[in-house]
Amino acid sequence: MLTTLAAAVLVSLAPAAPAPLQGQTDTTFAVPAGASLQVNNFGGAIVVHAWNQNRVKVHAEHGSRGRIEVSLVGGTVMVKASSRQGAPSVVDFEITVPATMALTLSGTYAEITVDGVQGPISAETVEGEIDVRGGKGIITLHSIQGSVTLTDASGRIEVNSVNEDVELSNVSGQIKAETTNGDVTLTGVTSSSVEAATINGDVLYEGTIADGGSYSFSSHNGDITVSVPENANVTVTAATANGDIDASFTLPFTGTPGKRRYTFKLGSGSARMEVESFQGDIELRRPSELRDRRDRRDRRQHNDKDHEEY
Amino acid sequence: MNDQWTDRLSEYLDGELEAAQREALEAHLGTCAACRATLEELRGVVARAKGLEDRPPKVDLWPRINARLTPGWQPGVSRDTTVRRFTRRVSFSVPQLLAASIALVLLSGGGAWLALKPDAVAETPQPTATTFTAVSWPSRTDKAVAELQEALTRNESRLDTATVRVVRENLAVIDRAIAEARSALEADPASTYLNLHLANTMRRKMELLRRVNAIAAARS
Numbered sequence: 001m002l003t004t005l006a007a008a009v010l011v012s013l014a015p016a017a018p019a020p021l022q023g024q025t026d027t028t029f030a031v032p033a034g035a036s037l038q039v040n041n042f043g044g045a046i047v048v049h050a051w052n053q054n055r056v057k058v059h060a061e062h063g064s065r066g067r068i069e070v071s072l073v074g075g076t077v078m079v080k081a082s083s084r085q086g087a088p089s090v091v092d093f094e095i096t097v098p099a100t101m102a103l104t105l106s107g108t109y110a111e112i113t114v115d116g117v118q119g120p121i122s123a124e125t126v127e128g129e130i131d132v133r134g135g136k137g138i139i140t141l142h143s144i145q146g147s148v149t150l151t152d153a154s155g156r157i158e159v160n161s162v163n164e165d166v167e168l169s170n171v172s173g174q175i176k177a178e179t180t181n182g183d184v185t186l187t188g189v190t191s192s193s194v195e196a197a198t199i200n201g202d203v204l205y206e207g208t209i210a211d212g213g214s215y216s217f218s219s220h221n222g223d224i225t226v227s228v229p230e231n232a233n234v235t236v237t238a239a240t241a242n243g244d245i246d247a248s249f250t251l252p253f254t255g256t257p258g259k260r261r262y263t264f265k266l267g268s269g270s271a272r273m274e275v276e277s278f279q280g281d282i283e284l285r286r287p288s289e290l291r292d293r294r295d296r297r298d299r300r301q302h303n304d305k306d307h308e309e310y
Numbered sequence: 311m312n313d314q315w316t317d318r319l320s321e322y323l324d325g326e327l328e329a330a331q332r333e334a335l336e337a338h339l340g341t342c343a344a345c346r347a348t349l350e351e352l353r354g355v356v357a358r359a360k361g362l363e364d365r366p367p368k369v370d371l372w373p374r375i376n377a378r379l380t381p382g383w384q385p386g387v388s389r390d391t392t393v394r395r396f397t398r399r400v401s402f403s404v405p406q407l408l409a410a411s412i413a414l415v416l417l418s419g420g421g422a423w424l425a426l427k428p429d430a431v432a433e434t435p436q437p438t439a440t441t442f443t444a445v446s447w448p449s450r451t452d453k454a455v456a457e458l459q460e461a462l463t464r465n466e467s468r469l470d471t472a473t474v475r476v477v478r479e480n481l482a483v484i485d486r487a488i489a490e491a492r493s494a495l496e497a498d499p500a501s502t503y504l505n506l507h508l509a510n511t512m513r514r515k516m517e518l519l520r521r522v523n524a525i526a527a528a529r530s
Contacts, residue, residue, distance in 0.1 A: 109470075126473055126525060144522070145476050162518065163476045180480045180518065199514060200483045220487040220511060239503040241494050261503045278491065278507055 025060040025068040031077055036102035036119075039079045039095065042088035043109035046123075050099040050116035050134070062091040102137070111146070120155070129164075147182070165201070183222070192271075198222060202280070206290050209234050215273040223280040226273070227287040233267030236284070239276045247284035319349050451512055458519035465526035477522050484515045 031054055039046050044062075051057075056077055060068045066089035069080045081091040090109075097103070102120040105112050111128040114121060120137035123130050129146035132139070135153035142148075147164035150157065154172040165182040168175065172190035177197075184196045189207025195216045196203050202222040209215065209232040217224050223243070228234070238245050239261040245251075251264045275282050285293075321327050322335050339346050459481075466474045491508040498504060 127470065142521075144473060144525070162480050178514075180514065181483050197510075197514075199487050199511065218507075218510070220490070220507070221483075239507075241491075241504065241507075260498075260501060276503065276507065278487070278494075 023062045023064050023066050025058065025062070027070060028055055028057040029070075029072075030055050031072070031098065031101075032075065035072070035075050035077055035098075036104065037077045037079070037095070037097055038104040039093060039106070041079075041081045041091055041093060041105075041107045041110045043090040043107065044081070045092040045094075045111045045113070046105050046107060047092075047094045047113045048103060048105070048115070048117060049094070049096045050101075050118070051096050052099060054098050056098070056101075057096040059094045060091050063089050065089050066091055100136075121153075148179075166198075203277075204290075206287060209271050209273065211268070211270045213271040215271065217274070218276040219280055220278045221280065222277065223283065224275055224277050225283040225285060225290070226275055227290050228266065228284050229287055231267065232271070233269060234271040234273050235263065235265045235269035236273045236275065237261060237263045238282050238284075239274075240280070240282055241278045243277050243279060243281040245282045245284075248286060248289055249284070251284075319345065322349070323353065451516075455512065455515055455519065458516060458523065461523050462519055462526070465523055468526045468529040469522070477518070480518060481515065484511060484518065487511050488515065 033054065035056075037048070037056065039048075058068070058070055058079055060066075060081070062068065062081065065084045067082045067084050068091065069078070069082065071078045079093065079095065081089060081093070083089040097117065099117060100119045101117060103114065103117060103122065105114070105121075105123040107125045107128060109127045110125045112123045112125055112130045112132075114123065114132040114134065116134045118134055118136045120139065121132060121135040122138075122140045123132065124140075124142045125146060126143070127145040128143060130141045130143050130148045132141060132149065132153065133151045135150070135155065135157075137155040139150065139153055139155050139157045139159075141150060141159045142161075143164065144162045145164065146161065147166070148159050148161045149167045150159055150171060151169045152171070153168075156174045157168070157171060158176045159166050159168060160176075160178040161182060162180045163182065164179065165185065166177045166179045167183075167185045168177055168187070168189065169185075170188040171186075174193040175186070175189065175191050176195045177184050177186060178195075179198045179201060181200045182198060183201040183203070184198050185202075185204045186194065186196055187204070187206040189205065191207060192210035192213035194205065194207070194214075196205060197216070197218045199220045200222065201219060203217045203219050203224045205215070205217055205225070206227045209229060211233050213234075215226075215234075217226060228236075228247075228249075236251075241260055245262060251262070252266070253262060253264045275284075318327065318331065318335055322332065327335065339349065462477075466477075469477075488508065488511050491504060491511055495501065495504045495508055
């Protein structure tokens with residue numbers, strides 16, 4: 001199999017006369033059930049789509065120095081970009097895989113996009129955005145300088161950036177989302193375990209609060225907004241050093257309020273929630289209020305856009 | 311073990327439970343050996359945290375960490391996956407307990423050891439609870455952070471200048487947060503929230519340093 005794939009790639013890489021400034025690699029091959037995909041690309045793009053075939057299709061566009069290695073090793077399809085000489089080549093990959101294939105995607109200056117895959121996903125880049133729709137199982141997405149977006153995923157999810165926003169929507173499972181200098185936005189979440197943290201940014205959580213669940217939201221220098229459904233059974237501990245705590249419903253404090261830390265119980269209080277911001281405000285809102293707020297914002301942005309176009 | 315009760319043990323220790331809850335928990339403790347054991351562990355952690363004194367760890371772990379951060383060392387792929395294990399925070403919500411737990415991990419450079427430990431160093435003596443018991447956490451943590459920063463200074467030539475700039479800016483963001491937390495803590499040293507917040511913010515700094523060092527080392 002290794003030989004077959006290598007041959008296919010080498011054929012596509014064979015130089016034509018005159019030598020092209022821009023190279024292109026195309027290869028499609030069958031993979032065994034349960035095979036996984038590993039892609040390493042120094043710079044460029046990694047775009048992965050899903051289809052309902054047990055085959056992998058690799059399309060790569062690269063400079064004339066670019067070299068694409070495709071191999072199958074122990075049930076893992078390995079796709080690697082390298083350069084024949086000198087500095088690493090910039091390669092744009094577009095790869096189509098079986099829908100349930102597990103993905104491990106890494107790059108340095110690489111933008112990573114995954115659409116529709118329903119298997120475990122690991123994606124890591126230094127300077128580039130990560131945008132994933134889909135994923136099931138263990139999902140880890142890490143970027144230093146790029147934003148990270150995940151939608152329509154379920155499983156054990158760990159997402160972080162350093163210098164940009166992190167946004168998750170329509171996700172379920174065990175969720176951890178962090179950044180240093182950016183916002184963390186979680187909407188449409190179904191989970192009994194959520195951790196969301198930033199140093200310099202806001203945190204928004206719109207999702208379920210499951211009985212017996214555990215939720216933690218923190219920021220140093222930003223506001224935290226959490227939706228609390230009317231029927232939630234949760235014990236909330238809210239703490240701030242220099243901000244305010246505000247709720248659009250009555251907060252039944254339990255115990256003795258501390259100087260900076262307050263605890264109150266809603267319903268049976270079986271879930272636990274910690275909401276902490278050093279400098280920012282803490283807002284507890286009903287889901288309908290946050291939906292209305294988001295609708296107003298979307299309308300405003302839409303109007304602004306129309307105005308700019310006009 | 312019943313998570314519902316486990317999560318309340320720290321409040322129980324702090325005397326924050328309402329009477330009915332306290333009685334229910336005590337009834338549960340009578341029938342649940344796991345919760346009784348956990349409660350004893352928590353008591354031990356709090357006691358150790360209160361009795362911290364400055365004493366170096368039995369094993370100086372930093373030279374090994376440092377060696378692995380120096381140019382020429384070829385990191386294994388497994389290095390980062392080791393530390394990126396998905397750890398659900400031990401969410402005993404008693405602030406002292408959590409602060410103490412984080413502090414105990416950060417202390418003595420053990421946090422750095424945990425953060426950088428590659429799979430292949432199984433022979434390295436693992437820091438144990440007794441290792442952590444005898445340190446003054448701010449100074450020890452500061453030292454570990456400073457050494458990680460020195461390692462980054464050595465390694466950052468392997469990184470793109472834009473990446474270095476972004477990392478430095480973000481470290482500065484965290485440093486400001488740490489300074490603000492420390493300042494607030496000086497005015498209110500008993501605040502469990504502030505202690506916890508400072509510990510968490512320092513943990514974030516160590517994680518960022520560790521991560522960037524790993525990226526730089528991977529480019530050797």
